[in-house]
Amino acid sequence: xxxxxxxxxxxxxxxxxxxxxxxxxxxxxxxxxxxxxxxxxxxxxxxxxxxxxxxxxxxxxxxxxxxxxxxxxxxxxxxxxxxxxxxxxxxxxxxxxxxxxxxxxxxxxxxxxxxxxxxxxxxxxxxxxxxxxxxxxxxxxxxxxxxxxxxxxxxxxxxxxxxx
Amino acid sequence: xxxxxxxxxxxxxxxxxxxxxxxxxxxxxxxxxxxxxxxxxxxxxxxxxxxxxxxxxxxxxxxxxxxxxxxxxxxxxxxxxxxx
Numbered sequence: 001x002x003x004x005x006x007x008x009x010x011x012x013x014x015x016x017x018x019x020x021x022x023x024x025x026x027x028x029x030x031x032x033x034x035x036x037x038x039x040x041x042x043x044x045x046x047x048x049x050x051x052x053x054x055x056x057x058x059x060x061x062x063x064x065x066x067x068x069x070x071x072x073x074x075x076x077x078x079x080x081x082x083x084x085x086x087x088x089x090x091x092x093x094x095x096x097x098x099x100x101x102x103x104x105x106x107x108x109x110x111x112x113x114x115x116x117x118x119x120x121x122x123x124x125x126x127x128x129x130x131x132x133x134x135x136x137x138x139x140x141x142x143x144x145x146x147x148x149x150x151x152x153x154x155x156x157x158x159x160x161x162x163x164x
Numbered sequence: 165x166x167x168x169x170x171x172x173x174x175x176x177x178x179x180x181x182x183x184x185x186x187x188x189x190x191x192x193x194x195x196x197x198x199x200x201x202x203x204x205x206x207x208x209x210x211x212x213x214x215x216x217x218x219x220x221x222x223x224x225x226x227x228x229x230x231x232x233x234x235x236x237x238x239x240x241x242x243x244x245x246x247x248x
Contacts, residue, residue, distance in 0.1 A: 062247065063171060064247070065220070065223075067223055068223035068224075071223055071224075072225070093247060093248075105248050129245070129247065130245060131245065132245060132248070133240075133245055133247070134247025135246050136247070149246040150246070151245065
């Protein structure tokens, strides 16, 4: 039996998917994908933050479907790994109460060249928005009972552009 | 089978999950929704938004209401997703 190469990361390992209540640190996540490697030429990170909607919002409540949220983002990430030559891919999505200015989602894509990293990060975000089971509810500052955020048709068209 | 509900569907039903045993003639996702609508007024009200209701069978999205539910352990109903 041949012995697999050991080490923290294989050249094209599995994507790292995390669903968590806690905040994340984009710099630490870049470091996790790149430390000790000399073959990576590009790292693209996308961070999605909670905005205050012109001062109207106290917080967002992010509900998710435990189990499926991880699995669905993993399916999207694995599609990205199959489609582009990535050396690493991380996706972290938070849930629970999130206030304006706080992080919601992080995607980090690493590759030898920038095009793959840019495209893969964009692909993962486009599909995460339309396929990952998360729902945002607004908590307005004025204390009124908030509404569930409506899905945007622009998000569907962003995802559709990757077809074919 | 277990049914799980999210977002405003959960709120309208006042229920996050329930265990159900559909009758034998209920074989597809569409038939399940019809049967659930016939069981309660709250569910009938949810079905007024039938077109936007998304369904996952055993934690995988299904896009066709004719998808069989035979052997399914967990079926989730939720509105279009708004994460990210």
